[in-house]
Amino acid sequence: MSLFSPWINSARLFVLMSFALGVILLSSCKDKPQKLEESAKEVSFSKEGELQVFYRESDSLLAEIAIEIADSEYETQTGLMYRREMKDTQGMLFIFQEEAYHSFYMKNTLIALDLLFIDADMQVVTIAKNAQPYDETGIPSRVPVQYVLEIKAGLSDRLGISEGDRIAFQRIP
Structure with missing residues (x-):
């Protein structure tokens, strides 16, 4: 067993956990379905x-x-x-x-x-x-x-x- 084995295993675990957390966060950020919205501002006639x-x-x-x-x-x-x-x-x-x-x-x-x-x-x-x-x-x-x-x-x-x-x-x- 090498002197750096525990450190390498900890580094691998950290990378793996970071990757998993990133996947979870990205999958929860899906765009919500957007409704077709009509103009919020009422457009009125302007005689020209x-x-x-x-x-x-x-x-x-x-x-x-x-x-x-x-x-x-x-x-x-x-x-x-x-x-x-x-x-x-x-x-x-x-x-x-x-x-x-x-x-x-x-x-x-x-x-x-x-x-x-x-x-x-x-x-x-x-x-x-x-x-x-x-x-x-x-x-x-x-x-x-x-x-x-x-x-x-x-x-x-x-x-x-x-x-x-x-x-x-x-x-x-």
Whole structure:
């Protein structure tokens, strides 16, 4: 028996015990299942402008909608996410730098929506009706657009808005 045998056995025991303790600690630190949490902060409507929809045949006014404007990268990415409600007289107008193909989805969106795709000449070119909450399927514009108006689902039918109608909008200073 060597002079260092008890020390080597103690060192081995220490390493083995440290390893076992590490395994126990790591296994107890599993991530808890996370719940899908909606925004804790209530997001409310902030009127930033007025939008009018005009009938394509006679230019008569079909609707007037108070709008929130999404024109920054952050605003266009978040849109109406986490909104619990929206009145029939409200909507969100997305304004893009230039006319291009755009696609939307309903991730974290709690309200069913109609999406009006509008070209640079302010003409409604496509309407995607009744987009469902939380659906992450892409909703494409099908043609290049510069604006998209999101309103409550069914509102485009109730107001008689259709492809070919025109819009105008004014920002509130």
